[in-house]
Amino acid sequence: MKNPILRHLARALLLVGAATSLVAADTKLMVAMMPKAKGNAYFLSCKAGADRAAKELGVDLLFDGPTDTNAAKQNEIVENWITLGVDVIAVAAENKEGISTALRKARSQGIGVITYDADALPDARSFFVNQATPEGIGYALMDEAARLCGEEGEFAIITATLTAANQREWQKHIEARLGDKYPKMKLVAVRPCDDLKDRAQSEATALMSANPKLKLLMAICSPGVPGAAEAVKQAGKTGKVKVIGLGLPNENKRYVHEGVTDAVILWNTEDLGYLTVYAGVALANGELKPGASRIEAGSLGSFEIQGDNILLGKPFLFTKENIDRFNF
Amino acid sequence: MSSPSRQIDWKRILFRYEMLLLVVLVVEWLLFYHFGTTTNRRGIVVGFGTMDRQFDILRHSCEIGLLALALTPVIITAGIDLSVASLLGLCAILFGKFHFDAGMPIPVAIVLTLACGCTGGALNAALITTLRLPPLIVTLGTYSLFRGLAEAITHGAVTYTGFSDAFLTVGQGRWLGLPVQAWIFAGVAVSIWLLVHRTVHGRSFRAIGFSPEGARFAGIPVNRRLATVYMLAGLIAALAAVIYTARLGQAKADAGMGYELFAITAVVLGGTSIFGGTGTVVGTLLGVAAIAVLKNGLATLPVVIRMNAAEEMSGLMTGVLLLVALTGSIVPGVLSKLRARRQAASTPSQTLA
Numbered sequence: 001m002k003n004p005i006l007r008h009l010a011r012a013l014l015l016v017g018a019a020t021s022l023v024a025a026d027t028k029l030m031v032a033m034m035p036k037a038k039g040n041a042y043f044l045s046c047k048a049g050a051d052r053a054a055k056e057l058g059v060d061l062l063f064d065g066p067t068d069t070n071a072a073k074q075n076e077i078v079e080n081w082i083t084l085g086v087d088v089i090a091v092a093a094e095n096k097e098g099i100s101t102a103l104r105k106a107r108s109q110g111i112g113v114i115t116y117d118a119d120a121l122p123d124a125r126s127f128f129v130n131q132a133t134p135e136g137i138g139y140a141l142m143d144e145a146a147r148l149c150g151e152e153g154e155f156a157i158i159t160a161t162l163t164a165a166n167q168r169e170w171q172k173h174i175e176a177r178l179g180d181k182y183p184k185m186k187l188v189a190v191r192p193c194d195d196l197k198d199r200a201q202s203e204a205t206a207l208m209s210a211n212p213k214l215k216l217l218m219a220i221c222s223p224g225v226p227g228a229a230e231a232v233k234q235a236g237k238t239g240k241v242k243v244i245g246l247g248l249p250n251e252n253k254r255y256v257h258e259g260v261t262d263a264v265i266l267w268n269t270e271d272l273g274y275l276t277v278y279a280g281v282a283l284a285n286g287e288l289k290p291g292a293s294r295i296e297a298g299s300l301g302s303f304e305i306q307g308d309n310i311l312l313g314k315p316f317l318f319t320k321e322n323i324d325r326f327n328f
Numbered sequence: 329m330s331s332p333s334r335q336i337d338w339k340r341i342l343f344r345y346e347m348l349l350l351v352v353l354v355v356e357w358l359l360f361y362h363f364g365t366t367t368n369r370r371g372i373v374v375g376f377g378t379m380d381r382q383f384d385i386l387r388h389s390c391e392i393g394l395l396a397l398a399l400t401p402v403i404i405t406a407g408i409d410l411s412v413a414s415l416l417g418l419c420a421i422l423f424g425k426f427h428f429d430a431g432m433p434i435p436v437a438i439v440l441t442l443a444c445g446c447t448g449g450a451l452n453a454a455l456i457t458t459l460r461l462p463p464l465i466v467t468l469g470t471y472s473l474f475r476g477l478a479e480a481i482t483h484g485a486v487t488y489t490g491f492s493d494a495f496l497t498v499g500q501g502r503w504l505g506l507p508v509q510a511w512i513f514a515g516v517a518v519s520i521w522l523l524v525h526r527t528v529h530g531r532s533f534r535a536i537g538f539s540p541e542g543a544r545f546a547g548i549p550v551n552r553r554l555a556t557v558y559m560l561a562g563l564i565a566a567l568a569a570v571i572y573t574a575r576l577g578q579a580k581a582d583a584g585m586g587y588e589l590f591a592i593t594a595v596v597l598g599g600t601s602i603f604g605g606t607g608t609v610v611g612t613l614l615g616v617a618a619i620a621v622l623k624n625g626l627a628t629l630p631v632v633i634r635m636n637a638a639e640e641m642s643g644l645m646t647g648v649l650l651l652v653a654l655t656g657s658i659v660p661g662v663l664s665k666l667r668a669r670r671q672a673a674s675t676p677s678q679t680l681a
Binding site for chain 1 (some may be wrong): 368369370372374375376378380381384388439447489490496500569572576577578580582583586624628633636637638641658
């Protein structure tokens with residue numbers, strides 16, 4: 001018996017081999033965008049904006065990343081994209097150094113590389129789409145606080161820890177703005193909450209009883225915002241002591257709708273995705289070169305570039321009117 | 329049946345499980361080559377059919393391949409080691425600590441890391457042989473223990489980066505045309521093959537896998553042999569940790585998370601019985617290759633790319649591949665049974681006389 005199974009198999013293999021023809025070339029520009037974790041609602045919101053931009057520009061958008069935050073997976077996906085020959089790679093880096101080796105490899109093969117949300121090492125990418133400068137955040141928080149208080153009265157800050165680098169930076173700009181523009185407002189206390197909601201709640205309660213004339217609580221770490229709101233609500237001071245802070249829409253929605261929290265400040269994640277795709281495509285087309293000072297991004301208009309940072313601009317205020325549009 | 333000694337038994341070679349796996353691998357590769365290779369808009373050939381992609385497959389699967397090699401002797405003795413990938417994570421952290429915090433030069437740090445891996449394996453071996461606990465339970469414990477230690481040492485936050493370029497070459501560079509780690513992997517593969525298939529030790533692993541009691545009565549020092557395979561597994565896990573660190577340029581507590589399952593899948597796919605007693609290193613290598621080509625190949629298919637689902641698809645298809653291959657492995661048995669029945673039917677009963 002000649003082996004018929006083997007003969008069929010050989011024939012099938014030959015067919016597959018002989019039929020190897022290259023699939024028709026895709027003429028569209030291909031932008032590959034990577035979140036830190038692709039199920040994360042924050043990044044899904046970025047993707048919504050990115051999709052809109054890709055449609056307007058007529059480019060293909062790949063949006064892939066690890067299912068959980070995993071630096072090794074990020075590298076493997078970037079290396080895959082390199083051999084796929086995409087035109088632009090945009091990454092939110094989980095680990096600065098870890099991703100940079102893969103990104104450098106991409107650049108050396110003529111692929112445009114930008115980062116967004118979380119930067120890689122400067123030599124591994126052309127531009128970083130910076131969603132918020134410390135100055136922007138500090139000023140936005142202080143301006144909103146002053147607006148709510150009618151530019152006079154006492155307020156207190158709840159921070160993460162007294163040594164946290166980000167928070168100290170923001171606080172510096174809050175105080176600078178306060179000194180420059182709002183002489184009738186007074187910062188009575190800065191208390192740490194160790195990034196814990198419970199701790200923020202008890203600190204807020206203590207602040208209110210120690211400072212009866214307190215008009216506003218400003219939380220500059222994300223668990224602090226719902227924590228302060230809960231304290232105000234339980235003290236029955238809704239409306240009397242206002243709450244604002246830097247946080248995520250979902251964990252504050254309830255308090256915003258109840259009128260306890262007046263505004264949550266962050267950046268517009270959809271705009272972040274939108275701008276990232278516009279910047280990536282401009283880079284690939286040679287319209288965006290090192291040293292550029294502005295970039296046009298479709299319906300969002302023009303954005304400033306400082307050095308190699310493309311600035312998303314002013315932070316975004318989530319209020320009763322718009323907070324339900326965001327789900328992260 | 330006149331001169332069986334002179335004839336090469338082709339049928340036996342063709343119907344070997346490894347052959348089936350080789351065919352699966354070749355078909356898989358050709359399919360990906362066909363569907364996963366394109367030219368991009370700049371006219372450059374991209375995708376699966378590029379040398380870069382082939383080298384990436386080698387690089388990405390090296391650590392899982394090493395763990396699979398380490399697990400082959402373990403599983404042949406009817407044991408299992410779930411802790412290898414956790415030990416990889418712990419060793420990566422220790423390596424970073426030795427080099428950066430203790431200021432040791434890279435070679436010293438590597439040697440110490442390998443020693444630590446060996447110690448981790450020795451802990452498994454000690455618990456399994458002295459307490460007579462099932463390997464599954466022991467290594468399930470050390471699986472959490474090693475990963476937990478790695479996270480405790482770094483508080484889950486420290487990442488060691490900034491290794492020298494010379495060291496990173498081990499994971500990212502080439503030597504004689506191939507990725508450096510491919511040579512290391514080949515060296516380990518040959519050593520394990522020699523150990524399992526060409527030494528008395530290797531034969532004793534199979535004896536232990538078939539029946540530990542029988543092996544003991546046959547005069548095999550079972551505990552010492554078991555200690556050897558688990559310590560070897562720890563040693564290879566540490567080596568994988570060094571290569572992983574060099575490939576990514578970073579050592580973090582989550583290094584190699586989940587790799588043990590891919591490694592076990594590769595070993596089982598390679599035809600090693602999970603109940604012990606049988607298994608080949610060549611099978612394991614083919615199993616690793618089949619999984620690696622599948623994982624990397626899927627990510628180059630336009631359909632999968634459009635769906636942005638490379639990672640999910642690779643998990644799904646690895647499962648399908650395992651089930652298909654295991655089902656396929658019983659085909660020769662069924663065929664020979666059918667043939668025997670047909671022969672029995674065609675030959676009249678008088679031959680029974």
